[in-house]
Amino acid sequence: MQDTGKNIIIAGVGGQGILLFSNLLSKYYMKLGYELKISDVIGLGQRGGGVESHFRYSTKPVLSPFIKAGDVDYLLSFEQTETLRYLHCLKEDGIVFSSTFELSTSSVNTRLEKDMPESKTELIKRSGLKTFIIDPEEYKSTDFDISKMMNIVMLAIYAEFRGYSHEEMIQIVRESVPEKFIAGNIKAYEKGISIAREMTPNP
Amino acid sequence: MKMMNGNEAVARGAFEAGVKVASGFPGTPSTEVMDYTQQRYPDIYCEWSTNEKVGLEVAIGASFAGYRSLAVMKTVGLHVAADALGGAAGSQINGGLVLVVGDDVGRIAGDDYNDVRHYGNMFNIPVLEPSDSQEAKDLMIRAFEISEEYSTPVILKITSVICKTTSAVAIDEDYTYKVKCRKKYTVSFSKVIMTTMMMNAKGSEHPKLVKCFNDFPAHMKRLAADSNGFDINKLELKGNKIGVITAGTPYFYTKEVLPDASILKLGMVMPLPEKLIRELAAHVEKLYVIEDGHDIMEKNIKDLGIVVIGKELFPKFPEMMRFTPDIIEEKLLPDAPKRTLMEGIPFRLPVSCAGCSHLFISQILRKHKIKASADVTCGLIGCFPHMESYSLQKCMGSSIALAHGYNVATDHKEKFVGMIGDGGFWATGINGLMNLIFNDSQSTTIIVDNSCLAMTGGQHVASSEFGFNYKPENKLEIAKVCEAIGVKDIVTVDAYEFENLEKAILNAVKADTNSVVIVEKPCVTKFKLPKGDAYSIDQELCTQCRKCINIGCLAIESKKGKDGKVEIVINEDLCVGCGLCSTACKFDAIKS
Ligand SMILES: Cc1ncc(C[n+]2csc(CCOP(=O)(O)OP(=O)(O)O)c2C)c(N)n1
Ligand code: SF4
Numbered sequence A: 001m002q003d004t005g006k007n008i009i010i011a012g013v014g015g016q017g018i019l020l021f022s023n024l025l026s027k028y029y030m031k032l033g034y035e036l037k038i039s040d041v042i043g044l045g046q047r048g049g050g051v052e053s054h055f056r057y058s059t060k061p062v063l064s065p066f067i068k069a070g071d072v073d074y075l076l077s078f079e080q081t082e083t084l085r086y087l088h089c090l091k092e093d094g095i096v097f098s099s100t101f102e103l104s105t106s107s108v109n110t111r112l113e114k115d116m117p118e119s120k121t122e123l124i125k126r127s128g129l130k131t132f133i134i135d136p137e138e139y140k141s142t143d144f145d146i147s148k149m150m151n152i153v154m155l156a157i158y159a160e161f162r163g164y165s166h167e168e169m170i171q172i173v174r175e176s177v178p179e180k181f182i183a184g185n186i187k188a189y190e191k192g193i194s195i196a197r198e199m200t201p202n203p
Numbered sequence B: 001m002k003m004m005n006g007n008e009a010v011a012r013g014a015f016e017a018g019v020k021v022a023s024g025f026p027g028t029p030s031t032e033v034m035d036y037t038q039q040r041y042p043d044i045y046c047e048w049s050t051n052e053k054v055g056l057e058v059a060i061g062a063s064f065a066g067y068r069s070l071a072v073m074k075t076v077g078l079h080v081a082a083d084a085l086g087g088a089a090g091s092q093i094n095g096g097l098v099l100v101v102g103d104d105v106g107r108i109a110g111d112d113y114n115d116v117r118h119y120g121n122m123f124n125i126p127v128l129e130p131s132d133s134q135e136a137k138d139l140m141i142r143a144f145e146i147s148e149e150y151s152t153p154v155i156l157k158i159t160s161v162i163c164k165t166t167s168a169v170a171i172d173e174d175y176t177y178k179v180k181c182r183k184k185y186t187v188s189f190s191k192v193i194m195t196t197m198m199m200n201a202k203g204s205e206h207p208k209l210v211k212c213f214n215d216f217p218a219h220m221k222r223l224a225a226d227s228n229g230f231d232i233n234k235l236e237l238k239g240n241k242i243g244v245i246t247a248g249t250p251y252f253y254t255k256e257v258l259p260d261a262s263i264l265k266l267g268m269v270m271p272l273p274e275k276l277i278r279e280l281a282a283h284v285e286k287l288y289v290i291e292d293g294h295d296i297m298e299k300n301i302k303d304l305g306i307v308v309i310g311k312e313l314f315p316k317f318p319e320m321m322r323f324t325p326d327i328i329e330e331k332l333l334p335d336a337p338k339r340t341l342m343e344g345i346p347f348r349l350p351v352s353c354a355g356c357s358h359l360f361i362s363q364i365l366r367k368h369k370i371k372a373s374a375d376v377t378c379g380l381i382g383c384f385p386h387m388e389s390y391s392l393q394k395c396m397g398s399s400i401a402l403a404h405g406y407n408v409a410t411d412h413k414e415k416f417v418g419m420i421g422d423g424g425f426w427a428t429g430i431n432g433l434m435n436l437i438f439n440d441s442q443s444t445t446i447i448v449d450n451s452c453l454a455m456t457g458g459q460h461v462a463s464s465e466f467g468f469n470y471k472p473e474n475k476l477e478i479a480k481v482c483e484a485i486g487v488k489d490i491v492t493v494d495a496y497e498f499e500n501l502e503k504a505i506l507n508a509v510k511a512d513t514n515s516v517v518i519v520e521k522p523c524v525t526k527f528k529l530p531k532g533d534a535y536s537i538d539q540e541l542c543t544q545c546r547k548c549i550n551i552g553c554l555a556i557e558s559k560k561g562k563d564g565k566v567e568i569v570i571n572e573d574l575c576v577g578c579g580l581c582s583t584a585c586k587f588d589a590i591k592s
């Protein structure tokens, strides 16, 4: 085993299927024989709160369930305000995958707080980190609602980037989701592969 | 090996310990201990009780019957059950009695900053604390053994981090469930009886006296002495510069940040293994205590006359919500690079689900400037500054008595209304209602009947039409109970009939008699109510007065459009078509 382990933060908001995402990914690493710790820090998820999952796999026993700021290898984010919250946690050569989806925060909606004046996408691009920006709007089509499937799309993107076996991943999806959702999920996974193959990093 | 989070592992531990009865009351982060137990281990009798005190009393009774019993709650729940625990502490234990109590460290889900270990000190009972899922399972079994061996209730402290962290647990898939009945004592009395015995009859051999006597101080002394040899307390002697006494997940943070430190890792945080602590203290130059929550081990160690560094280096709340590896690194390895969060990122204030019945009530209270108290329910979102529907909010079950207190103090001149969920009502709120009736109060109570404990994820209550032990003939009726208690004026309304609801609340507030308004609508999220057509905002008519945003619906957003102009829009995916926002718009801009 060449890869001795990585630290990943998965971020987004309630209802984006982040727990399923980390569950599927954990099964992949389990099959490879890694040790794992996954810690979910859940706000008031179902009510528009932030969701954050610390995902660590390693050839040695994983100690802390939380990843120290500065030790994150990959940030996989489903919402761009949430992306900003974790940029400082990445290693210098850490890599960010971020959706441009944005769920405005209640504090801004209600004017308890001002929104950031700059474009969040630009802030992410200018973070000095290697970033992959995914704009779900670009891939929206009448027969495929990507916003509801972003977790599976992200799984495919990450797997492609890491050079993992798509066959294996699809098998895990098959074993894990209810029968009636399998076809839709596989379609989303395939879409994810094609998105990943077109993606170019920033800078 | 199986991947399990802490709650699953505790449930598995209960199964392997041969628990017969599990009772308790939901509360983040430990609610799922009961859910997993009930779903996976049907041999175990499970119940959500009306409140934590009742839940613990059920477990105490089952334990006296000779069977291992478990009570589940969060730490604020143990405040409610504290009297029951006081009664059980020090008394004769037949079947092991274990309380699984969740400390919501770090306020991950918005709880107060509590620490269950205070009860260990207060009642002189042992507290165990796991560091990962494997230990959660193992310590659960161990807790029952200790409970029986030392005749004491045992607290298993779990935290939001343990509950929500998944790691591997060794499981024997073919394990078969075994229950045994251990009937060692024929009586079990509270300490009041025992101390009376002790003062008058210690040493007596009269069988009637011996039968009642339980030498609890001796049990605890023996446990403290034995704890030095417990394998769950591990002394890892390494370098002699830094020594750390720690427990729970902070053990792993410590090991990761300070790989060369000598560590005493406690699986039982109370009572403390004095010998091991002295051994570590003698081995190292500086001794630290790294514990989540309050400075409880620290104080107990300092009481032994041992010098340790704790709070002075790691100030507790509000400076720190919970330990992280980062905090330990910052304080003990000051040369490590510092990372800071980007400034100005907006925070996410909780909001209600789209279509929630609470929003209708909040809206009416605000619109008519009715003063009201909120209970601990999903409806407490109405306390937040964008909604301002409630001016008073305290603990679960309190809102009815709070309103009554306000009303008697103000001679009922301005009617203060109490809003409470059905769960809070059955839990302890019902006492507030009985109290105000026989004390001749004219208070108004709004009971939000959404058929479940919504805020903790939709567990059943006494008036639900589902539940672990549900039978239609046993369902309690809120209206009938209110009537029996003697409430003069009771109306039941559908939350979505806005005008009726408004009328009902206004009538109740105006009347000079006590009254209850029962607002019916199943929780949209728990019961996945069918969605109606989405509403939308006509941008031509919208004046951006933001009245609709302040109703607190998740689906209404203020967004920058492509041209950079801010628009108030309804998120089609989230809107359930309840129509509340359209009642708030004076410009008729919101339509179906
Ligand atoms: C003493 C105590 N026990 C448990 C909790 C956890 N808790 C918070 S809200 C809630 C459910 C409230 O249900 P209900 O009163 O029916 O209101 P709803 O959320 O359904 O509107 C529970 C159990 C608590 N905060 N305090
Ligand atoms: S969970 Fe139910 S009661 Fe709570 S905010 Fe959502 S709809 Fe309302």
Ligand code: SF4
Pocket: B354, B355, B534, B535, B553, B554, B555, B556, B570, B574, B575, B576, B577, B578, B579, B580, B581, B582
């Ligand atoms: S109709 Fe209005 S209040 Fe109701 S869910 Fe839709 S946006 Fe929210």
